Amino acid sequence: MTATGTARAADPERGTLGKAAGENFPVAPFFLPRAWRADLMAVYGFARLVDDIGDGDLAPGGADARLLGVRAQEAEDRLVLLDAFEADLRRVFDGTPRHPLLRRLQTTVRRRSLTPEPFLGLIAANRQDQLVRRYETYDDLLAYCELSANPVGRLVLAVTGASTPERVRRSDLICTALQIVEHLQDVAEDLGRDRIYLPAADMKRFHVQEADLATKSAGASVRALIAYEARRAGDLLNEGAPLVGSVHGRLKLLLAGFVAGGRAAIRAIAAADYDVLPGPPKPGKVQLLREVGVTLRGEG
Secondary structure (H helix, E strand, O other): OOHHHHHHHHOHHHHHHHHHHHOOOOOOOOOOOHHHHHHHHHHHHHHHHHHHHHHOOOOOOOHHHHHOOOOHHHOOOHHHHHHHHHHHHHHHHHOOOOOHHHHHHHHHHHHHOOOOHHHHHHHHHHHHHHHOOOOOOHHHHHHHHHHHOHHHHHHHHHHOOOOOHHHHHHHHHHHHHHHHHHHHHOHHHHHHOOOOOOOHHHHHHOOOOHHHHHOOOOOHHHHHHHHHHHHHHHHHHHHHOHHHHOOOHHHHHHHHHHHHHHHHHHHHHHHOOOOOOOOOOOOOHHHHHHHHHHHHOOOO
């Protein structure tokens, strides 16, 4: 085991929160009020841990499983772990959770009067990942994003005290777009997990077979499909972008960063000529900052 792995096994809370530095978007940037940063990190810890359970990426040594009360012989069963995690989440609202990340979250839940639904949605998405590995239609994919992505935006609005029905609607559009963009970047990685988030109906329309996604470089049909899905994600971002103009101050900058990150990622995919198979196209800092400026000015 590496030194990093040993540290994560010994302190799974620190190991999970430490992954924030590697995320596509700043989780709790320095310019936010300290209380917001603490609460957003607590939400991130929950979301990161449930994803790690769903992807089989827990810290080595089984520390998280033990904290959740899962027996050693079941520690590799992701559905068992997700069930245990959901049970511990429910203790956040009516008792004392076992896992330190959920004890941290409990403070945020009480301070911000958060409800269980968005957290349960994220667990349901990871449970679905164990059972559903292909999506027939775009609507099927959108329904998955309703569980896997939209709760995050709703939690950000709730933590910052900015929730309204219209803002939630716009936030859902942005979060769904960001999830789709991430799937486009990670086609090869997802295929390695035997998951495909490109709708089968769209693959058929563009004459793309699953074997075409396993090559080192994308052919013309795959590139056309990725371009089509990227345009769809861009349309969702544009429809959701007025959310940024509906808030003020540091929250406006945070939300602009989310929208800009999605737009910059789409531009990076386009700059790679929609060939995502060699690895995820990533935008540079200059491109990201340019997109932030455009988004703040409402020019996008």
